[in-house]
Amino acid sequence: MYKIIHDKDEMIIRFEKDLVDGETLSRFLSHINLQSMLKKSAGGDASARLRARSHLAALPTGIALLRDPSLNKGSAFTLEEREALGLTGLLPPRVHTLDEQVQRILENLRKQSTDIERYVYLIALQDRNKTLFYRVLLDNIEELMPIVYTPTVGQACLQFGHIFRRPRGIYITARDKGRVAELLGNWPFNDIKVIVVTDGERILGLGDLGADGMGIPVGKLALYSVCAGIHPSLSLPVTLDMGTDNARLLNDPLYIGLQHPRIRGELYDEMLEEFILAVQQVFPGCMIQFEDFANRNAFRLLQQYRDQVCCFNDDIQGTAAVTVAGIFSALRITGGDLKEQRFLFLGAGEAGLGAGELLVSALVDAGLSLDEARRCCWYVDSKGLIVKSRTDLSGHKLLYAHDHPPIADFHTAVETLKPQAIIGVSGQPKRFTPEILETMARINERPIVFSLSNPTSKSECTAEEAYTWTEGRAIFASGSPFDPVVIKGRKLYPSQGNNVYIFPGVGMGVMASGAVRVTDEMFLVAAKVVAGEVSDADLEYGRVYPPLPRIREVSLAVAVAVAEVAYREGLAAKPKPDDLAEYIRGLMFEPEYQTYI
Ligand SMILES: NC(=O)C1=CN([C@@H]2O[C@H](COP(=O)(O)OP(=O)(O)OC[C@H]3O[C@@H](n4cnc5c(N)ncnc54)[C@H](OP(=O)(O)O)[C@@H]3O)[C@@H](O)[C@H]2O)C=CC1
Ligand SMILES: CC(=O)C(=O)O
């Protein structure tokens, strides 16, 4: 796509006419840190010419080039590149292809004896050679997503300070008050389109892991690049280290965060506000994804900022979309009418109430009144069934407090309410007991059982339990992956009901259209698109989500639909391309080596 001619006084980069769009160009230029020196050619077409004095030289050379993970190709540098870029002698003589390098990585990875070792190995690869890292992940997504994401990322966060090698992303603490913009400005890339930010207080279902929660934004952003092709240089993981109330971390000499109790109240809110404003200033137009904040902050931060800046909460909105998508697919198996379903959630937090809200939108779309739609959704929280007579309810829970006698436990709620679907989002393992599953199977020909809590150790039941206690009739999805299960000689394929089907595509759709807000409508269309990508053959295997190897196509379809919403709702800052799908496809990062010479 581009060619670099390099002599001792100047460097010229010529972009082939019409092959390079502004986004690719700026991405490339931000790599080489010379964006300010770009001069468009007189015709203003897609060709561009850059001149720079050699002391500002573009590509690093020699060891510095090998140490730059965005540009490094390792043994794949050609002999010409080695000569021109001062690499001759610094690499073993044999030139390898990207495919051969992938083979080497897989061989080594599979030799590791534990998943956490595989995690450390992959993160080290990300530190060395991003192209190779993303190639390996993209081509082996089913095998490797459980390593860079749930469940292994959970284990990594539990011991983050102990496996820590190199920093990644930006850490912001309360002692940085007044200079958050300056910290963001320290990031080497200035064209950031997506930030995933956490304060580490509710990492998966593992609770408060403080700054050790950084593994989550890092993992989510790797998936933005793998699943939706958002170029890695366009995203930034951020941890707001507001302290931790985790006694183990407060006493751990290897903990990476500040060892003080969690900051609450005014100072916390001021830090959040400063961060949000700093992002607008340093990375205008950047989308912010709130991730794994505790319930007490998640809803109110979303409420506060969703109409002010381009942001969303993945645990509330992303999870909602993937849950609704799974329900749409499951109904194709049961033949049920959405309007006649009763959904019983175990857990009435971010994931549960977010899913309820989106289900209600879908039910209203299907013709129910708001009240009727809400009556389809029932919740059991840590204190029992949510009903009108309870006096301890607040916020969104009140919307689902139906007129019904109190029920203390989930099994009795299942027996009494006879739901078609039970959805576990409690972060509490093993709550879908054999008795509950048997009851679901007695009530329903094809019971819908979604056990969405992460990581695997927190799942409300395993795939094997779900199938065993329902005689293989359950339509089962889980937040973390489970292997297929053979029941009575039949192989059943559980699906992974995880917001990874949603957030990468949403981010790409927002970026492509320049959407200035992220709306609920975007999540509803995302749910419909994901459900629409499930084939009849998938359903026959028992899958309610598309197979992971199709995730790029699925994310592309989500991105197109989300961008369409942005254009329709007047939220898009960019002109609409004639062919939106082709345009977005063109933005997608392919992990391939560029030819430097
Ligand atoms: N698959 C996916 O894509 C996603 C999965 N999740 C998972 O969902 C889980 C919950 O996350 P989130 O909603 O954000 O957490 P929250 O803390 O917001 O909510 C947890 C809910 O579970 C309830 N709960 C806790 N213990 C029990 C119990 N013993 N019986 C019944 N209910 C109980 C809580 O009750 P109370 O309100 O009374 O405190 C609360 O309503 C986590 O494991 C997370 O990993 C989250 C996002 C995405
Ligand atoms: C998947 C996810 O976002 C969670 O478990 O928090």
Ligand SMILES: [Mg+2]
């Ligand atoms: Mg999350």
